[in-house]
Amino acid sequence: MTLDALRLEVPDILDEVAAPLSDLNERLSEARKQSHESALHLVLGLLFSLNRSAMTLLERQRALQSLSEEYRHYADFYRQGGTPPMLFVRFCGEMAVGFKRLLLQILQGRQPSRPHLAWCLYMAQHFLAQSLLRHYQLYQEPPASLWRDSHLLYWIGERQDCLDEPVAAAFHPLPASTLRGLYQQMLLLALSNPFHLAEGESPLLFSALAPLAKLGRLLSWDDEEDDAEGPIVDLSESQACLAFEQPVEGDPTYLRRFELGALLVALHEPAPLQTDEERELLQRVRHHWMGRQQRRHERSDQVGDCSLVVGLPAIHAQLLEHRPGHCAAQMLDTSPGGARLLCHADQGRLLPVGQLVLLLSNSGTPTLALLRWRHQNAEGLHLGLRYLKGLPRPVWLRRSPSTQTHPGVLQSTPVAGGGWNHGLWLPNGQFSAGENLWLQLVSVNNQAALPLPPANLETASVSRHPLKLA
Structure with missing residues (x-):
């Protein structure tokens, strides 16, 4: 099965004659004069x-923009904690249908x-998010088609390439301002054990x-990352995330691991606009986000100085003992699966997510690592x-x-x-799969x-290719 836009659930066109829209705003204004339930109907x-x-x-x-204004009007009735009727939930669902068709x-x-x-992707996702939220507010299971x-x-x-395009949308309850943020807002809400929340x-x-x-x-799937923490999302399934006990059997193309490291750090930061x-x-609710087993590896505090060799060329030089430049850092905690470091904010341009690094510490051999998340405060x-x-060993490659x-x-x-299992790390775009x-x-x-061979792990900076060597 492949994911394709035509799989979006939209109803058939029943009336091939274009609907008259000249009096739409007038009819919407007339509806507001009715009682809330009659107007909504x-x-x-x-x-x-x-x-x-x-x-x-x-x-x-244009019709959907007018109806979005009506949505804001009717949603205001529930801003003070009132529980919406199923009629409003269906309204959210139909708004999502409209934007999916658009x-x-x-x-x-x-x-x-x-x-x-x-904008259109965001609006469709927003009304799906509202439908999800209102189902939870009524303690009802959302339909599978929503996910x-x-x-x-x-x-x-x-x-x-639309995930981080900012969208200005003045809705309440407050949505995130990008498609990525809004979708992940839905995932986090679903992971927060919503049926156990108090009313409102x-x-x-x-x-x-x-x-x-x-x-x-959401990071691309890596079969060898069996010790990583974080929920697993299968984009081809009809559920938010795979259950903790659920086997991972989907097509790796559609599997993502939800990396929450930066978010968990930000939870402890001052947030003046956040209420008590x-x-x-x-x-x-945060402990629900990682499943019942919080971490596969026990984390231990280990404060100490360390340094990073950043990027594949510099790592290659370090393994040849050529002593390239290092990035100074402080280790905050560690586990058998990874570590959390703190370094100077100016190093950010050298350290995008997905960068290959070599960790050098006073106690132990150099450790090859991937940068999974980052957060600046x-x-x-x-x-x-x-x-x-x-x-890790340095190698040379030639085309002849x-x-x-x-x-x-x-x-x-x-x-x-x-x-042995071998993986060859190369800079992205330097060679093509199948090239001799x-x-x-x-x-x-x-x-x-x-x-x-084709890469079995690829980031924005590097790719790893599985090799069979005699």
């Missing part, structure tokens, strides 16, 4: 009809602008998560490292036996029963010819 009926009528892209967009029209057009596409569509909207945003706490928690949710990251109620609620730049188990050399790092890990290369270990005269 009239607006929902109008929206239901429009979503099943043929309309041009511009007509649908999205399909945009995608079928000619090269939509990224801000326009990001299928939410995952798909995230997937489209990922493919269209779901909207409060949703608002409290808004400024924090964007700090999380929000702060208490966040502290109460008044203390400096916090870094979360994932250790890459195995022996006598051409220019390129540095690489070979990560070799022993396997039970004898033998010549590999030479340092201090070895012979070169081995091999076709470069």
Whole structure:
């Protein structure tokens, strides 16, 4: 199965004749004069009809913008903690349907602008988020289609590079301001054991998560990362995250690990705009985000100086004992799976998420690691490292036996029963999968010819290719 925009759940067009829109605003104004429930019923009926009528892209967009204003008006009735009726939940769902249909029209057009596409993705996700929130507020299980569509909207945003495009949307309860943040706001709400929240706490928690949710990251799946912490999201499933006991059997293309390190650090920082109620609620639900087993490895405080060799070329030089420049850091805590460091904020440009580093400490051998998350505050730049188990060795690569050399790092890990697993780390974009290369270990005269296999782990900076060496 592949994820495709056409899998978005939208109803069939029942009326091929375009709906008249000239009196739409007048009809919406007339509805407001009715009682709240009657008005909501009239607006929902109008929206239901429009979503099943043929309309041009511009007509649908203008109609949905008018109905978004109506949504704000009716949502104000529940700002003081009132429980919305199912009629309002259906209104949220129909608003999501409208924006999903608009999205399909945009995608079928000619090269939509990224801000326009990001806005439509965001609006569709926002009304799915509202539907999710209101189901939880009524202590009802959300429909499976809600998560299928939410995952798909995230997937489209990922493919269209729209996840971090800011969107100004004055809604309440407060949503995050990007598609990434809004989607992760939904995931965190679902992970917070929402059916055990007291009445009125779901909207409060949703608002409290808004400024924090964007700090999380959904990282690409890595089969060898079996000791990592964090919820697992399968974008092809009809649930928020895989249950803790659920086996991971999905296509790795659609698997993501929800990295919460930066978010968990930010929870302890001063937040002047956060109320005491929000702060208490966040502290109460945070332990649910990692599942019942908080960490696979026990973390231990280990404060001490260390340094980082940053980037593959510098690591290659360090392994050759050429002494490249180091980045000074302080270790705050460690576990067998990784560590948390603190370094100067000025180092941020050298340390994007996904960077390959070599950790040098006074006690122990150099450790190859990937930067999993980062978060900057008044203390400096916090870094979360994932250790890459195995022996790192410098290698040279050539496109033919006598051409220019390129540095690489070979990560070799022993396997039970004898033998080794090898992973070749290369800078992104330097070589293509299937390209024939010549590999030479340092201090070895012979070169081995091999076709470069597809990467089994790729970040914004480096890629790892599995090798079979004699």
